[in-house]
Amino acid sequence: MNIKDFEKGNKEKIAVIGLGYVGLPLAVLLDEKFNVIGFDINSKRIEELKKGYDRTREVEKEKLEKSSIQFTDNPEEISEAKVIIVTVPTPIDQHNIPDLRPIKSATKTVGKFMKKGSIVVYESTVYPGLTEEECVPILEKESKLKWKKDFNVGYSPERVNPGDKLHTIDKIKKVVAGDTPETAEFLSQLYGSVITAGIHKAPDIKTAEAAKVIENTQRDLNIALMNELSMIFNKMGIDTKSVLEAASTKWNFLRFEPGLVGGHCIGVDPYYLTFKAQAIGYHPEIILAGRRINDYMGKFVAENTVKKLIKAGKAVKGSKVLILGLTFKENISDIRNTKVIDVYNELKEYGIDVFVHDPFAYPDEVKKEYGIELLDNIEKETPYDAIIVAVKHKPFVEELDFQEYKKIMGENPVLIDIKGLYNKEKAKKEGFLYWRL
Numbered sequence: 001m002n003i004k005d006f007e008k009g010n011k012e013k014i015a016v017i018g019l020g021y022v023g024l025p026l027a028v029l030l031d032e033k034f035n036v037i038g039f040d041i042n043s044k045r046i047e048e049l050k051k052g053y054d055r056t057r058e059v060e061k062e063k064l065e066k067s068s069i070q071f072t073d074n075p076e077e078i079s080e081a082k083v084i085i086v087t088v089p090t091p092i093d094q095h096n097i098p099d100l101r102p103i104k105s106a107t108k109t110v111g112k113f114m115k116k117g118s119i120v121v122y123e124s125t126v127y128p129g130l131t132e133e134e135c136v137p138i139l140e141k142e143s144k145l146k147w148k149k150d151f152n153v154g155y156s157p158e159r160v161n162p163g164d165k166l167h168t169i170d171k172i173k174k175v176v177a178g179d180t181p182e183t184a185e186f187l188s189q190l191y192g193s194v195i196t197a198g199i200h201k202a203p204d205i206k207t208a209e210a211a212k213v214i215e216n217t218q219r220d221l222n223i224a225l226m227n228e229l230s231m232i233f234n235k236m237g238i239d240t241k242s243v244l245e246a247a248s249t250k251w252n253f254l255r256f257e258p259g260l261v262g263g264h265c266i267g268v269d270p271y272y273l274t275f276k277a278q279a280i281g282y283h284p285e286i287i288l289a290g291r292r293i294n295d296y297m298g299k300f301v302a303e304n305t306v307k308k309l310i311k312a313g314k315a316v317k318g319s320k321v322l323i324l325g326l327t328f329k330e331n332i333s334d335i336r337n338t339k340v341i342d343v344y345n346e347l348k349e350y351g352i353d354v355f356v357h358d359p360f361a362y363p364d365e366v367k368k369e370y371g372i373e374l375l376d377n378i379e380k381e382t383p384y385d386a387i388i389v390a391v392k393h394k395p396f397v398e399e400l401d402f403q404e405y406k407k408i409m410g411e412n413p414v415l416i417d418i419k420g421l422y423n424k425e426k427a428k429k430e431g432f433l434y435w436r437l
Helices: 023-031 043-050 061-066 075-080 101-113 130-143 181-192 205-236 240-247 269-279 286-311 340-349 363-370 394-399 402-407 424-429
Strands: 013-017 036-039 070-072 081-086 119-122 152-155 174-178 199-201 320-324 353-357 384-389 409-417 433-436
Touching (some): 013 023, 013 101, 023 036, 101 130, 119 181, 130 152, 152 205, 174 205, 205 240, 205 269, 269 286, 286 409, 402 409
Parallel strands (some): 013 036, 013 081, 119 152, 174 199, 320 353
Antiparallel strands (some): 152 174
């Protein structure tokens, strides 16, 4: 297979399966040089993209309108592609067990319509071995083709950082792996032609899968350590942020921040590794301990909010609390696996009236997923007894300050600063009962 055959003006095509936070930016990047088909099962999503609208806000309207991507929800069009890249999500279920339905469903669809000589590449985060152990048999069954004889597979873990306009997909080094040296070399050339940061060729697919899953596991554990330290220092009356600022003066101290760990990567990926570890007879201790700590943080924030309300002399039941931000991270619309909902639910358990405002989240998605009506305006239910700044959205940083908060709050205002945005001493001088992780 020759890389030049896929360039614009030539006949071969590349299909990207799943056009979310990972798939769409990849399709747009590949489209700069190659013939690209963008497939998604969501017909509404396809119609929006054809009109130049990306509801994830990852790709600008001008870029979409300029692209020549063949957007489709018709799986038959996958048969036009020789290279098929699968970028569907890999979530977990309510028991923290990997939910392989999206990737298996996508693989079945690909298998039905792929042709002889194809290369199927997976970018979804999985446990080591999944591509060859789970996906290849499905591809063989659906296509009636033989692996390594009639088709090949590769793995190139996604490294998209949603909302990050600095570390865009082309500026992040890409790991590639193939089931044969030839496949790996082809993928190295394919991705290398559009990724300016360079390529790292892993020795095999399992190694690449393992590398991806430990990237987020490492971050998860480091944040868990900060969260545990935050809980310890909270009991000791020590400000965690001040401790981290002091410790960070040493050249080899790794600066991580305590916080809510949600989303579809850091809060999910470690469970793929622990699932596989347990399947082969090893019980992971440290990874699961970190997960328990991070999953507890929503409850910890809510409990400390209640303590501050009591200290302010407010009746907990019936008090009004405003949460600013619901998405799992700043400046994006993604609400999947957000841990802010844990704070919300815990406060509701205390009989508190909780209101949520998020300028980035889509109200219809929030209503469907969590049954919450987002406030259009933060002044709607004033005065608030407490405000929880949960997400560091740009409008919150640039437009809200202590004076703005005072306008919508009653006496003895409580300010819970999960992200550590504000100066603690200034907050106290302004009359706030202030708390942060």
